[in-house]
Amino acid sequence: MVIKKMNSRILNRDVIRKFAIIWVTALVFVGLSATTHNFLTVTNLRNILDQQAFILIVAAFTTLVLISGGFDVSLGAIYVMGPIVAMRVEHATHSTGLMLLAASAVGLICGVFNGLVVAFGKINSFIATLASSFIFFGLGYVFSGQGILTISNFSERKLVTHRIFGITSATWMAVLAIAIVWILLDRTKYGRFVFAIGGNIEAARLAGIRVRQIQIITFALAGFGASFAGTLAAIRATSVQASDDLSVIFAVVAAIIVGGTSIAGGAGSIWRTVIGVFFNAFIINGFYLNGIDPVFQRVIEGVVILLAVGADAFGGSSSD
């Protein structure tokens, strides 16, 4: 009886810690709803959702990389370089389908390149992708001819802005990406292997997992996600240029880490990433609605990330 009672108490503490980010995000949501005019409106929430669609797609696939124990800095460069190539293809063929196909192909090729370097070059993935991000970034300039590329047919924007049940098609694609990654992680052999190599790469190899294959697939999926999402974002913005913001990868990694997926690999989940993205989105939205200088946003965001990582380190939830 006593033991049972104690167990339930321990369980409760674990539950609180395990789902901490949910409670905190809910708290932010409730707090903003109560204090900030215009936060809890259909338009505002819809806006948040639509703004986060592209980040969510990148973050979903990047989650795989982090759980596998890797890191991919080059996704920021792929997010810009992919749409440049896709736009070139669109200009040449006037085909939306071929544009998206090109976006996918570029992402996969870049990702496979990263995966090969990490798997066979035995180079730390952070360093390898830091190097490759320079390559992709440079190629972006080459392919764009250093100019701004604009979509030739503005009706193409419908592809991302068309609303189904009040939500944009871009958001629906994000939902699809999340569902795909969830199934991959939770239901498939591949997902098991991703967790295994992230947790202990040598033990995984000795258990018969083809580690390199899994690494290459993982980087390829992340490259695909970044290039595809980047292209959707470019279509929405109607243009892309090589000097566009590469920092999307930082927002993505920040969201994943805030969600509680371990940067050390081997632990994490897609719902954490989704919550992490919305946590950041609510905070930024709150600043915006309260008219706080965007300069402070960055500072506060940084503090929040530190807190999240610190909580992970002290909570020790992912160790042993």
Added chain:
Amino acid sequence: MRIVVEDLSKRFGATQALRSVSLEIAPGKVHSLVGENGAGKSTLGKIVAGVYSPDSGKLLVDGQEVSFQSPFDSLKKSISLIAQEISLVPKRTVVENVYLGIEDATFSWVNRRKLKERFAELCETSGIFVPGDKLVAELKISEQQKVEILRALARDTKCIIMDEPTARLSAEESSKLLDVIRGLTKQGRSVVYVSHFLNEVLEISDQITIMRDGQLVRTSTPDQETHTSLVEAMTGKSFGSSFPSKQISEIDEKPVLEVKNLYSRNRFTDISMKVKAGEILVLTGLVGSGRSEVLRAIFGADKFDSGEVFLEGKKLNLTGPNEAIKAGIIMLSESRRDQGILALRSVRENISIPYLSHLSKLGLINRRKESDFSTKYTVETGVRAASNEVRISSLSGGNQQKALFARALAGNPKLLIADEPTRGVDVASKRAIYDLLASHSGKGMGILVVSSELEEVVGIAHRVLVMSAGKIVKELTGSEITESSVLAASFEGMDTLNGN
């Protein structure tokens, strides 16, 4: 220094790790703590060393009651703990490690020459010699342990607590460590010796305290105890023998594994052997003689330069462990934690991971099938866990190892390779693992084991190959297999090699 422990209790969550334990550690004596995993011996050691603080009870040092809040406090009272895992800075020299934090320094300038002089003096007085300029990473584990001991002595430790110091040492290195311990007690220092190796305990101890389920069973002296009496007191059960009987008649003459002239530069050379169906072949020798390297090469985990490996007469060209598993070879590696378990995953997932292809369709895992599959083998190997859904790292060492056996046996391999199959495993689990090996060899599986524990080598092997400096130097069969013949062969090899 005399340490007295009175009515010490400690609880971790739902587990009562210690229940009012009392004992006395006399100066200049070796006091051993024995018990199964989870018996509370490490907890007791850690309380004395200030790592944990007790829930109730007293700790007296030379008659004075103390309450340690951290290892730093116990160190000030001249008590230090040498943990199972080496805790040195690998990329620094021996001298730097020994004096880390207590350097002679003027305005944080470390006087290197003076440190070296002090180090030489320390080696002289303690009788423990380690090259001071070497990086710790370059040392063998046994030498790293000496550095740990020197580090404790540099702080003028009066009582050293050693937790499983010989778990990762070869027989020869262990006996050297025991000499070092004897030297320490001669200087009036006391040693608390926590170990699974009962023969060592009987050899070195002045006092032996046996623990079970957090309680003290009895404290006695080695002349009052035998190997069997210790095991019975530790487990509360009586075992006829530590080992199952050997079934030799079943051995098939057709080899499961044949290795011809295997060579890997700087690792091993000219390795030829056969493992027959139904046979347990034990590969032994000193640590560093290339035993594990041979196993890894056969399993495809490491490449080799030349030679051939045949499984049931078919030549293998493995590019990795995944192909070995497909062909019918499974290996349990030497280090359970670093190369065995997937610590963050459940027992179920740990067992099914190599076989997911058979348990899934179009890449989607059939959970039901997987769960049944894993359960079947945890039952067979007797894994004790709250459920197969708990993290494998929450299991005791013995049960983790049994789970890894479940993983291996689930593949129904033709050849099972096990590197130190019972390292860090409690007595009851050891016996269970030996039973598994015996029963599967009885069913015609070929089994290749690497072991450093002489008792185990003699207890389970149908045939023994002794390795030394990367070569097989001796083959022993049947009644030739004794602890002394194995040990002699291990050293002979060294001698002839040095003679060259």
